[in-house]
Each structure stands twice: as structure tokens, then as C-alpha cells.
Amino acid sequence: MSAAQSEALAPGPSVESVPSYLSETYSWAYLNPRNLRWLDNSLVVSSILWGNAGRLMRAAAAEFEPGQRILQAACVYGRFSEMLAHQVGNTGQLEIVDVAPIQIANVRRKLSAYPQVRSRRGDLTLPLGKRYQGVCCFFLLHEVPAEQRSRIVDNLLSAVGPGGKAVFVDYHRPSRLNPLAPLMSLVFRLLEPYATSLLDTPIDSLSPQATDFDWHRRTLFGGLYQHVVATRRSLTEFPPSRRQP
Numbered sequence: 001m002s003a004a005q006s007e008a009l010a011p012g013p014s015v016e017s018v019p020s021y022l023s024e025t026y027s028w029a030y031l032n033p034r035n036l037r038w039l040d041n042s043l044v045v046s047s048i049l050w051g052n053a054g055r056l057m058r059a060a061a062a063e064f065e066p067g068q069r070i071l072q073a074a075c076v077y078g079r080f081s082e083m084l085a086h087q088v089g090n091t092g093q094l095e096i097v098d099v100a101p102i103q104i105a106n107v108r109r110k111l112s113a114y115p116q117v118r119s120r121r122g123d124l125t126l127p128l129g130k131r132y133q134g135v136c137c138f139f140l141l142h143e144v145p146a147e148q149r150s151r152i153v154d155n156l157l158s159a160v161g162p163g164g165k166a167v168f169v170d171y172h173r174p175s176r177l178n179p180l181a182p183l184m185s186l187v188f189r190l191l192e193p194y195a196t197s198l199l200d201t202p203i204d205s206l207s208p209q210a211t212d213f214d215w216h217r218r219t220l221f222g223g224l225y226q227h228v229v230a231t232r233r234s235l236t237e238f239p240p241s242r243r244q245p
């Protein structure tokens with residue numbers, strides 16, 4: 001491990017420089033170096049997603065094409081970034097943005113063998129200032145309070161170039177017949193305080209730019225998960241206020 005990575009894995013400064021919703025609610029999951037080591041494991045991720053991690057990740061990665069320049073909005077435990085890196089291939093580019101220095105150090109370690117991957121620290125509630133052919137947001141929105149969630153969706157849509165797509169994979173309100181519904185409601189109440197506000201909120205209602213996109217949503221696993229694709233219509237011009245370099 002390099003000196004920079006060791007420094008970023010130290011707990012103090014990373015906790016102070018992240019949004020309060022993250023340090024107050026999810027410090028144990030994303031900012032604690034000891035927990036990161038066992039949580040960042042495909043078996044753990046698969047268990048948390050009831051065995052659906054592989055298919056959710058594969059379906060999200062399959063939305064993108066070799067050679068594309070895509071953004072992964074926040075780090076994800078397990079092998080998702082690796083899948084995206086394979087999908088864009090060595091003629092493409094994957095940029096990963098996360099607000100937590102410890103997560104950036106971790107993803108750099110995990111993906112050091114992939115020259116097509118860049119990662120940097122950044123807060124997705126702030127404009128990205130760049131455009132991509134694709135943007136992928138995997139299980140971030142349910143961990144963010146409603147106000148910041150809208151800003152993130154708006155910023156991600158702004159970052160999609162003409163003809164490009166934004167892919168959101170996240171929790172959704174399970175059907176009443178889903179036997180996991182009561183347990184998941186308890187999990188959300190105890191561990192995921194912002195998730196409930198996402199369950200009944202269509203992602204396309206979170207940004208005024210949604211009308212510039214064609215939206216397709218499907219739900220999986222008895223409605224517990226949603227896979228949403230927003231494709232920017234090719235002829236849509238960026239409003240002057242949102243025009244980016």
C-alpha cells in the first residue's frame with residue numbers, strides 16, 4: 001500500500017470532510033477502515049442484496065458500450081467497478097467519483113490493473129462540470145436525504161451528453177405479496193433512514209431536466225429493486241444555465 005493510500009485509509013480527516021448525512025449515518029459502513037475490509041467482499045454484497053447483486057450489476061454494466069466514457073457515481077463494494085471497466089474496455093474510460101477519501105484509496109487499490117479507470121474525490125451534490133456518454137448510479141440514492149438526492153440526480157443528468165444514458169439501480173417499494181417486505185421495512189427503519197423516501201418516488205420526478213430524457217423503468221425481485229434508464233434525446237440542447245465545458 002502506498003503512503004497516500006495509507007493516509008487516506010486513516011479514519012480522522014475522511015470523517016470530517018464528508019457530508020454530515022454520511023458521517024452521521026454511514027460512518028460504520030463507508031468510513032471505518034476496519035469494516036471496509038470485510039464489507040468490500042462479493043459474498044457480503046450478494047447477501048445484502050438477497051443473492052441479486054450479480055444480476056443487478058451485470059444488467060447495469062450491459063447498458064454501456066465498449067469504447068465509451070462513463071461515470072460511476074460513487075464507489076460500490078464488490079466487483080461492480082471491475083465489471084464496468086471490462087464493459088468499456090481499454091478503448092473506453094471509466095471515471096469514479098466518491099466524496100470519501102478512504103473509498104477513493106480503496107478503489108484505486110482494487111482497480112490498479114485497469115488503465116482505463118480514473119477515480120477522484122468529489123461531492124455529487126455539486127455540478128460535475130463534465131459530460132459523459134454514460135452515467136451509472138448504483139444504490140447511492142437510497143442512502144442520501146431527499147434534498148441531496150434531487151441535487152445528485154439533477155447533476156448526473158446534466159453530465160449526460162446527447163444520446164447518452166444515465167442508469168440508476170436502487171431499492172423500490174416491494175409488492176405487498178413480497179415475503180421480504182416486512183423485513184426490509186425493518187432494515188430501512190433501523191439502518192437506512194433515507195431509503196423510505198425513495199421507495200415511492202419516481203426518479204424521473206427528481207429533476208426538472210427529466211423531460212429531456214426518455215425513461216424506462218423495470219422492477220425486479222418482487223418490486224424490491226428498480227433498474228431505471230434515462231436516455232437523453234439526441235436533439236436536446238443543453239439549457240444555457242446548464243451548459244458545461
Ligand SMILES: C[S@@+](CC[C@H](N)C(=O)[O-])C[C@H]1O[C@@H](n2cnc3c(N)ncnc32)[C@H](O)[C@@H]1O
Nearest residue numbers: 074075076077098099100103123124125139140
Ligand atoms: C454507492 S453508495 C452504496 C453502494 C452499495 N451499498 C455498496 O455495496 O457499496 C456508497 C458510497 O456513496 C458515497 N457517497 C455518498 N454521498 C456521496 C456524495 N454526495 N458524493 C459522492 N459520493 C457519495 C459514499 O462515500 C460511499 O462510498
